Amino acid sequence: MSDQSTTRAPMPARKRGLGALLALAGERKTSLIWATVLSAMSSLLSLAPLLVIYLVLLHLAHPQQEKTLTELWSILGWGALAMGLRWLLQVSGGVLAHLAAFNILFDLRLAVADKLRRVPMGWITARNAESINKVLRDDVDRLELFIAHHLNDSAAALTLPVVSAIALFYLDWRMALVTLVTVPLAIVVQLLLWKKVPEVMREYNEVNAILASQVVQYVQGIAVIKTYRQGAASAASAVRLPQVVAAYFDVIVRMVKLTVPAWSAFTVVIGANMLCILPFGGYWYLQGSLSLELFVLCLLLGLGITRPLFQLAFFGSLMRLIQDGYGRVQDLMEAPELPDAANAANMQTPADNSVEFDGTSFAYGEITVLQDISFKIPAGSLTAIVGPSGAGKSTLAQLLVRFWDVQQGAVRIGGADVREIPLADMHSQVAYVMQDVFLFHDTVLENIRLGREDISEEQVVAAATAAQAHDFINCLPQGYQTVLGERGARLSGGEKQRLSIARALVKNSPVIVLDEATAFSDPVNEARLLQALGVLTRDKTVMVIAHRLSTIIDADQIVVLDTGRVIACGKHAQLLQDCTLYRHLWQLQSDSATWKIRSTPTDEHVKGAA
Numbered sequence: 001m002s003d004q005s006t007t008r009a010p011m012p013a014r015k016r017g018l019g020a021l022l023a024l025a026g027e028r029k030t031s032l033i034w035a036t037v038l039s040a041m042s043s044l045l046s047l048a049p050l051l052v053i054y055l056v057l058l059h060l061a062h063p064q065q066e067k068t069l070t071e072l073w074s075i076l077g078w079g080a081l082a083m084g085l086r087w088l089l090q091v092s093g094g095v096l097a098h099l100a101a102f103n104i105l106f107d108l109r110l111a112v113a114d115k116l117r118r119v120p121m122g123w124i125t126a127r128n129a130e131s132i133n134k135v136l137r138d139d140v141d142r143l144e145l146f147i148a149h150h151l152n153d154s155a156a157a158l159t160l161p162v163v164s165a166i167a168l169f170y171l172d173w174r175m176a177l178v179t180l181v182t183v184p185l186a187i188v189v190q191l192l193l194w195k196k197v198p199e200v201m202r203e204y205n206e207v208n209a210i211l212a213s214q215v216v217q218y219v220q221g222i223a224v225i226k227t228y229r230q231g232a233a234s235a236a237s238a239v240r241l242p243q244v245v246a247a248y249f250d251v252i253v254r255m256v257k258l259t260v261p262a263w264s265a266f267t268v269v270i271g272a273n274m275l276c277i278l279p280f281g282g283y284w285y286l287q288g289s290l291s292l293e294l295f296v297l298c299l300l301l302g303l304g305i306t307r308p309l310f311q312l313a314f315f316g317s318l319m320r321l322i323q324d325g326y327g328r329v330q331d332l333m334e335a336p337e338l339p340d341a342a343n344a345a346n347m348q349t350p351a352d353n354s355v356e357f358d359g360t361s362f363a364y365g366e367i368t369v370l371q372d373i374s375f376k377i378p379a380g381s382l383t384a385i386v387g388p389s390g391a392g393k394s395t396l397a398q399l400l401v402r403f404w405d406v407q408q409g410a411v412r413i414g415g416a417d418v419r420e421i422p423l424a425d426m427h428s429q430v431a432y433v434m435q436d437v438f439l440f441h442d443t444v445l446e447n448i449r450l451g452r453e454d455i456s457e458e459q460v461v462a463a464a465t466a467a468q469a470h471d472f473i474n475c476l477p478q479g480y481q482t483v484l485g486e487r488g489a490r491l492s493g494g495e496k497q498r499l500s501i502a503r504a505l506v507k508n509s510p511v512i513v514l515d516e517a518t519a520f521s522d523p524v525n526e527a528r529l530l531q532a533l534g535v536l537t538r539d540k541t542v543m544v545i546a547h548r549l550s551t552i553i554d555a556d557q558i559v560v561l562d563t564g565r566v567i568a569c570g571k572h573a574q575l576l577q578d579c580t581l582y583r584h585l586w587q588l589q590s591d592s593a594t595w596k597i598r599s600t601p602t603d604e605h606v607k608g609a610a
């Protein structure tokens with residue numbers, strides 16, 4: 001749908017970088033700050049063994065007979081205590097960070113799921129389902145890694161070199177300089193060689209998303225592929241897998257070519273400080289201006305500085321991936337929403353269960369599919385919408401349940417504009433039995449009550465019985481507890497349709513929209529389905545979209561749509577007399593009852609069917 005039909009709530013300026021990630025922590029910021037402080041303190045204590053070595057050497061170099069052994073034991077004791085404390089700090093920091101991460105991401109996942117419920121269907125259908133899935137799965141998972149691990153590890157990795165450098169300057173400024181001389185060099189090398197990496201990483205992310213989507217499409221379309229494409233290569237090419245895998249391979253090769261030399265250069269240059277520490281330290285030792293124990297301590301500090309610096313550089317490169325991923329989560333969270341009138345000043349409550357389309361026009365983007373539609377459905381009556389394929393029947397039904405908002409005119413329930421009825425009220429007011437029934441990978445019971453705990457098992461059974469579904473459910477291996485395959489894979493089209501009628505019965509809304517409810521029916525199924533529909537629609541306001549005109553000849557009103565306009569409105573007999581298109585559709589269906597697969601339809605038939 002076009003975005004013009006929705007009003008975008010004013011968004012605060014989007015935070016970026018580390019600030020945005022920390023803002024995400026919300027109330028759990030304090031836990032995160034504590035987690036990083038504890039990790040930093042724990043990393044400081046990793047210097048304790050170096051201090052122990054230094055003190056032991058000091059005592060061995062200047063022994064004081066009887067005192068030395070006691071002091072050695074005492075140093076060892078302090079060292080062991082420091083290690084114990086380090087373990088405690090590390091565990092506490094880790095636990096705090098993990099708890100904060102899981103809580104933050106739990107809230108975030110719920111917020112994203114809630115957001116998807118509030119955006120117009122058009123926003124979702126304009127995107128590939130797998131790209132939304134990838135945001136929920138990969139990008140959110142990366143945030144988990146960042147909050148639970150990288151943040152703590154970065155704090156620890158930053159603390160160690162900073163404190164080591166301060167200690168080195170304190171101990172011997174000359175040794176500090178020769179130890180740190182390679183750091184700026186390594187940073188310059190890294191910046192130069194890393195320049196093109198972000199671009200390739202972005203490309204990698206894009207190709208990776210396309211690959212994931214193609215694999216999902218391959219699996220979802222496996223029935224079509226099995227039927228039309230035989231042979232592995234041919235089957236894979238049905239969803240352009242070979243091309244996408246080739247693009248993926250190409251981007252991986254380019255990434256390896258860029259990153260491996262950069263990382264290697266960084267590691268080598270950083271580690272090359274030994275080439276300065278040893279000769280200069282040795283010279284000052286021989287010269288007598290540096291003690292052996294200080295020389296050893298500076299050596300150990302110099303060695304210990306390289307690993308955290310390498311880790312910091314690694315986290316720095318990951319930050320871009322994490323930020324890009326979080327950017328996609330933010331895009332999703334900033335998607336325009338269908339405005340909800342709940343608590344708004346203009347909030348309205350339907351006076352009754354009638355429905356009205358009043359001068360309604362609607363376009364998908366630039367393409368207008370409904371123009372100036374006006375008709376009323378009195379409360380408790382049944383209106384059928386008929387017309388050729390593509391006339392706009394389903395779109396009309398979806399405007400009533402606010403999958404989209406109209407661009408002109410209004411849709412009203414009980415005199416209230418649907419845009420001014422709180423979404424929750426509107427959803428309880430209208431039940432929509434769709435053409436394409438979606439069943440969740442869950443039990444039959446949960447598929448009917450859709451997670452509503454207030455609906456008892458007895459109510460579900462009663463609804464399924466009324467929907468003519470009880471018998472086939474009982475024949476399933478675990479009855480109502482049978483887990484249905486993905487999208488209800490083990491049920492026939494007619495059975496799925498009856499389950500969706502049971503859903504609507506349980507919901508018990510006063511307004512019912514039926515979209516092609518009898519589409520999957522053989523004569524036996526159709527009789528059952530019509531019986532189920534009879535129960536569902538009793539005393540309700542019903543809008544039914546029908547291709548089989550035989551099922552709606554008793555409708556209180558039939559609206560004939562053609563290319564997005566109402567061309568006639570009336571009862572069956574009257575329309576047969578007055579409306580050429582209706583008569584034509586009726587004629588086609590009467591003829592089709594006598595068709596055989598091998599008979600050749602006339603041009604007239606084909607034109608009408610199109």
Ligand SMILES: Nc1ncnc2c1ncn2[C@@H]1O[C@H](COP(=O)(O)OP(=O)(O)OP(=O)(O)O)[C@@H](O)[C@H]1O
Nearest residue numbers: 001125364369387388389390391392393394395396
């Ligand atoms: N999500 C969408 N985005 C863009 N165009 C759409 C979308 N859904 C439907 N259309 C287009 O809008 C027009 C009306 O479609 P709609 O499904 O409402 O017709 P219909 O009368 O219900 O058709 P059918 O009887 O074949 O189901 C068609 O041209 C269709 O291609």
